[in-house]
Amino acid sequence: DTAVSQTPKYLVTQMGNDKSIKCEQNLGHDTMYWYKQDSKKFLKIMFSYNNKELIINETVPNRFSPKSPDKAHLNLHINSLELGDSAVYFCASSQLGAGNTIYFGEGSWLTVV
């Protein structure tokens, strides 16, 4: 069983469209994250939720809206997609607290054309 699974793995869409990426973890963790990895492989945190509550929001445009229906799921909705949104988006989970292992999904490769 995949610990952190996200769908879709690949997404090609036109500028201006709205798209969603779904994420689920079966590790029983209380904290989930969305990270963005750009073409230079820089991995930057976007959001973090703990028990469905937003605890980190890192200067991300309002077009990005995370939603956590329960602590096992964290979805990412993106409105009015722009070329600069093209990247790999990683969902991850961990137990709350520094020093705990962060488990990553396989990534969702978003290309905006």
Next chain:
Amino acid sequence: TQLLEQSPQFLSIQEGENLTVYCNSSSVFSSLQWYRQEPGEGPVLLVTVVTGGEVKKLKRLTFQFGDARKDSSLHITAAQPGDTGLYLCAGAPGTYKYIFGTGTRLKVLA
């Protein structure tokens, strides 16, 4: 803005060589982790260090956390093609999040 700088950014070596990757910051971290990422996959944890000066070994990999908890190094002995990947350090400035380093892309040639 807290930043973790890794060096070198790229490294291409022959099988059997040794190498060291550095992770530096001006900030103090409560803990620091190293991850390896292979193409098409998410990063996978290699090690966590929490005490200044701590050294941990994982087979041919040796990790060290700086005394002041601002920097770390990863040393690989007798590198193998299977070590190829993107190495990322990640520091925790507080309780809730990790900041990832700029990454080191390692290629080990057979």
